[in-house]
Amino acid sequence: EIVLTQSPGTLSLSPGERATLSCRASQSVSGNYLAWYRQKPGQAPRLLIYYASSRATGIADRFSGSGSGTDFTLTISRLEPEDFAVYYCQQFGSSPWTFGQGTKVEIK
């Protein structure tokens, strides 16, 4: 099973600042089948990025993903109020699929 470790656990930033979130896999993610989700309080998650760097439908271009193999990054170029939430990475290249433990982006 691939274990995904996200860091940091919590990121304290101000609106307009840049956020950089990390997701490290215990072994290489096949085909870069790595996704990122944002979950706002009380809501279901929403897909932001798939295949490590492709933006999902309707996702703002301030969100970008990068990385390959075992190291992946989600970057939010300028934080908007709705971006203060929890972010999860997920790998779907190897069975069983797995999620990281999440990174909370909070208002500083």
Added chain:
Amino acid sequence: EVQLVESGGGLVKPGGSLRLSCAASGFTFTNAWMNWVRQAPGKGLEWVGRIEGKADGGTADYAAPVKGRFTISRDDSKKTVFLQMNSLKTEDTAVYYCTTIITGRTWVDYWGQGTLVTVSS
């Protein structure tokens, strides 16, 4: 409009069983891969399992904590996916989401509203 509507959650004693349903509409269900994801109170997301679409063989796969206890099935005629949960444990207490991703030029995901399963004596 795509909709996923879960039902069947509730309170069950340890060792008991429960069957969740997820009724889908607004997309081509037959070939869609359907997933179950759960979230324990105040915790992160946990992938439970998935079932492939008909064109890919319809095979189901499971996370280690539920393998052998949970079974995912689908009824394409009713556009419904099921999660049969047996031998329930207190650690299975969570909101269970049904979810799918529609692939194409770009991808978009859809989630149900979630249904709460509480395992307690």
